[in-house]
Every structure is written in C-alpha cells, then in structure tokens.
Amino acid sequence: MAENKCPQCGAPLDPQATECKFCGEKLAVQQAAQQFQQQSQQYQQQVQPQVVIQQVAPQPVYYSAINPAWPVKSKVVAGILALLLGGLGVHKFYLGKIGMGILYLLFCWTGIPAIIGFIEGIIYLCSNDENFQLKHHVRIE
Incomplete structure (x- = not known):
C-alpha cells in the first residue's frame, strides 16, 4: 500500500489529512482529487466507443444440387x-x-x-x- 508523504518535509501523512502535522504545510489533496475526477470524466467522454448498428437485409442463398455430369x-x-x-x-x-x-x-x-x-x-x-x-x-x- 502506497504511503502519502508531505511534499515539503517528506513525513508520512494520513490519507484524509489536509495539512502536514510536522511542518504545517497545507496539502492540496481535495484540489488534486477534483482535478483527477474532471480529467477522468473528460477521458471517458473521449474514449467511449461510438457503436453503430447497421441492419443488412439477408440475401437469399440458392443451392443447386443438379450435377452437370447427369445426362x-x-x-x-x-x-x-x-x-x-x-x-x-x-x-x-x-x-x-x-x-x-x-x-x-x-x-x-x-x-x-x-x-x-x-x-x-x-x-x-x-x-x-x-x-x-x-x-x-x-x-x-
């Protein structure tokens, strides 16, 4: 499991922490989460495949069992x-x-x-x- 570290002092952080308890640095976790969510939504909109279903009328198939070698x-x-x-x-x-x-x-x-x-x-x-x-x-x- 990856451990969060303070970008200022490198001390380990709690996942829900908004500031470092050692150096007092404000963490931009909420902003990063929002940016990540916006980017993922944009990516999903770009990546979603456009499915086009085209119906084609079946063509009749005729088989002939008449042998050309017959008299x-x-x-x-x-x-x-x-x-x-x-x-x-x-x-x-x-x-x-x-x-x-x-x-x-x-x-x-x-x-x-x-x-x-x-x-x-x-x-x-x-x-x-x-x-x-x-x-x-x-x-x-």
Missing part, C-alpha cells in the same frame, strides 16, 4: 413415352433406369405396368423442372 433428357418426351408406351417401360429405358425398364417388360402381359406408366406420365408432365431433375438424376434440355 440431358426431356421431361416432355419422358411423359409422352410413359403415357403411350408405359406398359413396355420405354420411359424407364429413356430415363436410364434399365432395371425398372426390364421389370416393366417382364410384367407387361398383366397390364399393371400400363396403368403405372400412365400415372407416371401424368406425374412427369405435371412436376416442375427442378423436382424432375433431382428425382431422376437428369438435366432438362
């Missing part, structure tokens, strides 16, 4: 093939799904692939381009 196919052609030749699975061969196309060919005698192909043709023609591309892993012409 280019037409949604309309796939839909028409499914409507007309869906029972034979021609639309599946066109979209590159060979296994499903063979399955349609194997069961074409039952008529079930024709019904499913007709429904798929309507779905192909009614779906939007991005959903069609992502579902069937193709790019649209």
